[in-house]
Amino acid sequence: MPEQTELPPTQQKRNLRFWFLCAGGGLCAVAAASAVAGWMAVSHVNLGPFVSRRATAMLGRPVSVETVSITPGRWVKLALSGVKVANIPGGSQPDMVQVGKLEAEVKLSSLLHGPMLVRHVAGEGIHVLVERTPDRQPNWRFDTHGLPGVQSEKPPAPRPAPAAITLPSLVVPDDRSAYPTALDVVFRNSDVTYRTAHGSSFRTTLNTVTLQTQSATTPVKLVVDGAYNGQPVQLTVNMQSFDALRHTHTPYGMVVQGQSGDLKFTFDGTATDPVNADGLSGKITANTPTSRPLMTIAGMALPQDIPLHMEGQFTHAGNFWSLTQGKGTVKNNALSITLAELDEGTRGQPDRVKADIAFDHLNLNDFLGKEGASNPASTDMVLDVSQNPDPLIDAHLSAKGVTYNIYHFSDVSLTAAVTPGVMAVKNLSLAYLGATMTASGQIAAADQGKAHVQGAVALTKVDIDRFRRALGFQAVPLQGQVDMQMTASATQHTVNAVVQQADIAAAVAMTNGALDRKIIRAASADLRMLFHTPQGTTPVSCLLGVVSSHGGVGQAVPLRIKTAEGTLSANARFDLNRRWFDLTFGSQGKTTGRFALDIPVQVSGSFSNPHIGLARWSADGRAMLAQSERLNALPAGVKQFAQRNACYRAIAQ
Numbered sequence: 001m002p003e004q005t006e007l008p009p010t011q012q013k014r015n016l017r018f019w020f021l022c023a024g025g026g027l028c029a030v031a032a033a034s035a036v037a038g039w040m041a042v043s044h045v046n047l048g049p050f051v052s053r054r055a056t057a058m059l060g061r062p063v064s065v066e067t068v069s070i071t072p073g074r075w076v077k078l079a080l081s082g083v084k085v086a087n088i089p090g091g092s093q094p095d096m097v098q099v100g101k102l103e104a105e106v107k108l109s110s111l112l113h114g115p116m117l118v119r120h121v122a123g124e125g126i127h128v129l130v131e132r133t134p135d136r137q138p139n140w141r142f143d144t145h146g147l148p149g150v151q152s153e154k155p156p157a158p159r160p161a162p163a164a165i166t167l168p169s170l171v172v173p174d175d176r177s178a179y180p181t182a183l184d185v186v187f188r189n190s191d192v193t194y195r196t197a198h199g200s201s202f203r204t205t206l207n208t209v210t211l212q213t214q215s216a217t218t219p220v221k222l223v224v225d226g227a228y229n230g231q232p233v234q235l236t237v238n239m240q241s242f243d244a245l246r247h248t249h250t251p252y253g254m255v256v257q258g259q260s261g262d263l264k265f266t267f268d269g270t271a272t273d274p275v276n277a278d279g280l281s282g283k284i285t286a287n288t289p290t291s292r293p294l295m296t297i298a299g300m301a302l303p304q305d306i307p308l309h310m311e312g313q314f315t316h317a318g319n320f321w322s323l324t325q326g327k328g329t330v331k332n333n334a335l336s337i338t339l340a341e342l343d344e345g346t347r348g349q350p351d352r353v354k355a356d357i358a359f360d361h362l363n364l365n366d367f368l369g370k371e372g373a374s375n376p377a378s379t380d381m382v383l384d385v386s387q388n389p390d391p392l393i394d395a396h397l398s399a400k401g402v403t404y405n406i407y408h409f410s411d412v413s414l415t416a417a418v419t420p421g422v423m424a425v426k427n428l429s430l431a432y433l434g435a436t437m438t439a440s441g442q443i444a445a446a447d448q449g450k451a452h453v454q455g456a457v458a459l460t461k462v463d464i465d466r467f468r469r470a471l472g473f474q475a476v477p478l479q480g481q482v483d484m485q486m487t488a489s490a491t492q493h494t495v496n497a498v499v500q501q502a503d504i505a506a507a508v509a510m511t512n513g514a515l516d517r518k519i520i521r522a523a524s525a526d527l528r529m530l531f532h533t534p535q536g537t538t539p540v541s542c543l544l545g546v547v548s549s550h551g552g553v554g555q556a557v558p559l560r561i562k563t564a565e566g567t568l569s570a571n572a573r574f575d576l577n578r579r580w581f582d583l584t585f586g587s588q589g590k591t592t593g594r595f596a597l598d599i600p601v602q603v604s605g606s607f608s609n610p611h612i613g614l615a616r617w618s619a620d621g622r623a624m625l626a627q628s629e630r631l632n633a634l635p636a637g638v639k640q641f642a643q644r645n646a647c648y649r650a651i652a653q
Helices: 008-045 049-060 108-112 292-298 464-471 493-501 517-523 617-625 626-634 637-643 647-652
Strands: 064-071 075-086 096-107 117-131 184-195 201-212 218-230 231-239 252-260 263-273 276-289 308-317 318-328 333-343 352-363 392-404 407-419 423-433 433-445 451-465 478-492 502-508 511-517 536-551 553-563 568-577 580-587 601-606 610-614
Touching: 049 064, 049 075, 075 108, 075 252, 075 263, 096 108, 108 184, 108 201, 231 292, 276 292, 352 478, 451 464, 464 478, 478 536, 502 637, 536 647
Parallel strands: 117 184, 352 392
Antiparallel strands: 064 075, 075 096, 096 117, 184 201, 201 218, 218 231, 231 252, 252 263, 263 276, 276 308, 308 318, 318 333, 333 352, 392 407, 407 423, 423 433, 433 451, 451 478, 478 502, 478 511, 502 536, 511 536, 536 553, 553 568, 568 580, 580 601, 601 610
């Protein structure tokens, strides 16, 4: 046997390395072949059961997925179908989410170094139910203990309404830096339904949703064809690129154009959290010749068509919505909006609305009268006060002119608030026939669907001649302007019923006017009237009367008119419903001349055709003329007003 030659140590090391390399290469080749084989074979494997188990574990709620398939390639195709995510116990339906089918392709290289790039995203038959159970449990919160680094969500504790309003710039968006780019997306035959704890449902139907862009750096177009609460809605949204979307702290620009029936609207602005449609700020416009689509979306009904055009600066941040710098028209009534804010109530709390709106001229007959009604006197307003109003309202409304019923007011200003069970009128001021009225009061809920109205009213510069012509009176011998302070209360169902049935206590005063001299001579039965009739007027130094009425029927007792030629005492009864009155007046003997007999005069009859004659000089008549104690029965504010008049002392004595 020949002797073997031993290899040098160096050669032995080289051979050993060679064999190790061969073995390693073989193992790598086998591993690569296995990986390729497994990668190619994965498209034939249904991953649905695996995904169902993992999703159930992560969400803490039963999840079933019929099929999940992955097709490898430069673009990895993912397809799933028959997805169901169970609802919470007590939900109105067994499933919260149902997905008929969903497909997408993901670029393989973007999985290794993002952001992820997807294309050909298609979904159909996607149904989402978002609801609160009758005990107010939300179904959109999951027990996410299976997700690494994510704590299980707990329902937030009730909190009071925020003290300060959140501005759009303060909305903190989710981190968008890793958001994928979707080149084209199509969803069909899908819907999202929100159901409240009280069982009200609001359904958004998505017939077709498409999203298109050429690349991560080109603009994005979103088109939606659907409906809200059965009202068709179409949206076209032109947005910035996905690259711009990934700049988390930079507002994302968009232009939204929408249509629903005859309603057309646009929004041109930005969003600090566009994925959640939050942090919106920009110009909005809306146009509708009927307002019916808008009311259908809001879940309300209109008795008539109300043309509307509106534009302004719109803001939405969290629970806060606002419109400023607004202007437009409502049924041909031009208006401007200094401020309109909505702060959505937290759990169990009502929304809050603040508004400051000014009209050029507001014709309330257009809104309150029946469509096509030719008689404005039929206009009326129901007093409906809720014990649980939603929203709560704090508003200031003003108008250069207002038409209500047959009345035309100017320089109208109203500051009012709606709170549980009460509509408070903090201040109401207006001008009518040259007079100015200021008022305050409240409308409170009462039994049988009625409302209790109470208020204090002050009238100044009421021109007697202008008002008597407006009321249909014949000419009266008294000229000048009177002031009035009054309180009123009534429990009725409508505004017109309040006006007709209110209980009124008032004081009427004059400090500068004129009285026809013939009245002084006639009231005092001055014998000089037999020889000549006095001409002209005599100045009125003071006038004071106390007026009370119920249901349009009342009296003015006592009434004093002091002039340089004598002082008159009077009483009056009236019925505004029958347009009838009865006035008795006479002179005070100490203030008239020696030729005066001081016999009282009576004027009575209809407003338009009264009769004049001598009054009976009865004890009851004398007592009525001397009812000074009625001054003490006046409400405090009215009494203080009366005490400032010089005639008060003459009556009170």
